[in-house]
Amino acid sequence: xxxxxxxxxxxxxxxxxxxxxxxxxxxxxxxxxxxxxxxxxxxxxxxxxxxxxxxxxxxxxxxxxxxxxxxxxxxxxxxxxxxxxxxxxxxxxxxxxxxxxxxxxxxxxxxxxxxxxxxxxxxxxxxxxxxxxxxxxxxxxxxxxxxxxxxxxxxxxxxxxxxxxxxxxxxxxxxxxxxxxxxxxxxxxxxxxxxxxxxxxxxxxxxxxxxxxxxxxxxxxxxxxxxxxxxxxxxxxxxxxxxxxxxxxxxxxxxxxxxxxxxxxxxxxxxxxxxxxxxxxxxxxxxxxxxxxxxxxxxxxxxxxxxxxxxxxxxxxxxxxxxxxxxxxxxxxxxxxxxxxxxxxxxxxxxxxxxxxxxxxxxxxxxxxxxxxxxxxxxxxxxxxxxxxxxxxxxxxxxxxxxxxxxxxxxxxxxxxxxxxxxxxxxxxxxxxxxxxxxxxxxxxxxxxxxxxxxxxxxxxxxxxxxxxxxxxxxxxxxxx
Amino acid sequence: xxxxxxxxxxxxxxxxxxxxxxxxxxxxxxxxxxxxxxxxxxxxxxxxxxxxxxxxxxxxxxxxxxxxxxxxxxxxxxxxxxxxxxxxxxxxxxxxxxxxxxxxxxxxxxxxxxxxxxxxxxxxxxxxxxxxxxxxxxxxxxxx
Numbered sequence: 001x002x003x004x005x006x007x008x009x010x011x012x013x014x015x016x017x018x019x020x021x022x023x024x025x026x027x028x029x030x031x032x033x034x035x036x037x038x039x040x041x042x043x044x045x046x047x048x049x050x051x052x053x054x055x056x057x058x059x060x061x062x063x064x065x066x067x068x069x070x071x072x073x074x075x076x077x078x079x080x081x082x083x084x085x086x087x088x089x090x091x092x093x094x095x096x097x098x099x100x101x102x103x104x105x106x107x108x109x110x111x112x113x114x115x116x117x118x119x120x121x122x123x124x125x126x127x128x129x130x131x132x133x134x135x136x137x138x139x140x141x142x143x144x145x146x147x148x149x150x151x152x153x154x155x156x157x158x159x160x161x162x163x164x165x166x167x168x169x170x171x172x173x174x175x176x177x178x179x180x181x182x183x184x185x186x187x188x189x190x191x192x193x194x195x196x197x198x199x200x201x202x203x204x205x206x207x208x209x210x211x212x213x214x215x216x217x218x219x220x221x222x223x224x225x226x227x228x229x230x231x232x233x234x235x236x237x238x239x240x241x242x243x244x245x246x247x248x249x250x251x252x253x254x255x256x257x258x259x260x261x262x263x264x265x266x267x268x269x270x271x272x273x274x275x276x277x278x279x280x281x282x283x284x285x286x287x288x289x290x291x292x293x294x295x296x297x298x299x300x301x302x303x304x305x306x307x308x309x310x311x312x313x314x315x316x317x318x319x320x321x322x323x324x325x326x327x328x329x330x331x332x333x334x335x336x337x338x339x340x341x342x343x344x345x346x347x348x349x350x351x352x353x354x355x356x357x358x359x360x361x362x363x364x365x366x367x368x369x370x371x372x373x374x375x376x377x378x379x380x381x382x383x384x385x386x387x388x389x390x391x392x393x394x395x396x397x398x399x400x401x402x403x404x405x406x407x408x409x410x411x412x413x414x415x416x417x418x419x420x421x422x423x424x425x426x427x428x429x430x431x432x433x434x435x436x437x438x439x440x441x442x443x444x445x446x447x448x449x450x451x452x453x454x455x456x457x458x459x460x461x462x463x464x465x466x467x468x469x470x471x472x473x474x475x476x477x478x479x480x481x
Numbered sequence: 482x483x484x485x486x487x488x489x490x491x492x493x494x495x496x497x498x499x500x501x502x503x504x505x506x507x508x509x510x511x512x513x514x515x516x517x518x519x520x521x522x523x524x525x526x527x528x529x530x531x532x533x534x535x536x537x538x539x540x541x542x543x544x545x546x547x548x549x550x551x552x553x554x555x556x557x558x559x560x561x562x563x564x565x566x567x568x569x570x571x572x573x574x575x576x577x578x579x580x581x582x583x584x585x586x587x588x589x590x591x592x593x594x595x596x597x598x599x600x601x602x603x604x605x606x607x608x609x610x611x612x613x614x615x616x617x618x619x620x621x622x623x624x625x
Contacts, residue, residue: 094609102605111606118606126617473601474599475600476598476599477597
């Protein structure tokens with residue numbers, strides 16, 4: 001009787017926990033949707049990093065790439081000329097259609113800006129769902145309402161800034177999630193593939209290369225993984241598959257880089273002078289946080305404090321808003337709200353964000369242990385995730401050291417957002433395993449993460465007033481018959 | 482069963498899209514065909530009239546016609562010919578000399594009616610995403 005009661009009790013408890021999980025997922029998801037919609041109405045893309053230059057890119061997109069390409073070099077149109085075009089294709093197409101059929105330049109800027117935020121928001125939500133699918137593949141069981149993905153990957157403040165601005169990084173996250181999904185599927189099929197798979201992966205590689213140069217940091221991981229795979233048969237198939245799809249990727253994307261080479265003499269042309277890699281390019285404080293201002297990461301984590309100190313700035317920009325692009329950029333100093341209080345609030349954000357940061361670190365350690373313990377299909381994938389995280393971080397550091405900026409202006413979490421998502425994936429897997437092993441510790445983590453999510457919620461949102469321009473523009477649709 | 486239904490839905494979607502694009506392409510082709518035709522109305526518009534001999538397919542010598550104002554006709558390559566009678570003009574236009582000197586094809590003036598309405602940003606964006614969202618969604622479903 002006792003057994004029967006306990007079984008009955010356990011069943012009820014599990015059922016109850018499942019329901020709780022689903023409701024929590026619903027609430028978190030609605031919260032994320034709310035933030036995305038709120039930012040849509042309260043953020044003008046021109047307020048983002050180099051907003052004018054990105055708008056100039058969009059406005060001149062078809063002068064640079066269209067069939068009636070201008071003979072002028074792209075640098076004459078925008079100083080963002082070195083950025084690959086894919087992130088601008090959607091708004092530029094909307095702009096072209098708008099200017100031809102609907103309205104004037106000013107109204108079209110509002111039109112494509114508004115719809116580009118919607119586009120990037122949709123891609124971001126799809127990215128989260130693809131992560132859920134990836135975890136399902138790894139765990140081997142269906143779980144559509146995975147709260148770990150929302151709590152660990154949906155919580156980064158940098159996500160929402162990236163989505164609100166004109167940035168190719170949103171595309172990197174999207175295409176990379178798709179590529180990882182295909183990759184793990186192929187691994188589970190021992191690289192038995194169809195031509196369609198080759199084509200899709202090739203196009204994904206090409207699309208990544210055409211989104212932003214940071215995506216190139218995701219490719220070496222696939223090469224290094226080759227040395228980790230000990231099963232000769234899989235290794236052979238793996239090499240053949242990635243070699244062929246890389247050629248498709250190269251054909252898709254190389255034209256842009258070849259064009260850069262012919263116009264500016266380098267495949268990696270940039271709008272800052274490269275002075276070569278030397279550790280001495282950056283001061284010691286860049287590598288090792290020092291000085292009295294370091295403590296301000298947890299008291300006033302906004303510029304210009306702890307200037308050009310890599311880890312403090314990156315941490316503050318990941319969880320908070322170090323550069324103030326959601327509050328007090330120089331372009332909108334007069335309208336950003338809560339400017340006096342934001343420093344104190346972001347300090348609390350940074351303190352509580354130590355919890356998910358700790359989970360990211362634990363996730364990495366757990367993954368390393370798993371990989372060392374045994375060789376398996378899942379571990380091949382996890383090895384790739386770790387390799388790409390390391391390469392992304394090293395590559396970004398290499399960039400910062402080769403292009404030093406005394407103010408540390410190029411230390412922005414957006415540029416390396418893929419790194420945080422990769423680390424987040426390892427933590428999600430850690431939580432999935434913890435759920436089976438130690439329920440109590442797992443529950444503590446979940447409660448803490450929910451608290452962090454609630455506390456950081458305001459940091460995810462724009463602090464600018466309602467964008468009135470959205471209500472002022474009109475579009476005339478006319479046709480002849 | 483569910484998977485079968487899903488596949489069926491997916492196939493139906495692509496079937497509808499394929500049919501839609503075939504119809505679009507066909508209509509486009511039809512328009513192009515009809516716009517290349519030289520109709521009697523176009524000949525009359527360019528030459529001012531259609532002569533009885535041309536109408537009844539009777540050969541006649543090309544002599545200047547009294548009262549006919551000399552006019553230039555152009556072909557697609559920009560070659561020019563001066564015609565001095567209605568009959569001569571009819572023959573040339575029927576043969577494809579129906580272009581302006583700029584290379585643009587001469588069109589019959591039509592009774593153009595313009596319809597228009599104003600939309601605000603939200604209405605036009607809604608229209609846009611009603612089309613785009615299913616497209617993005619189904620493209621993604623193809624990969625996953």
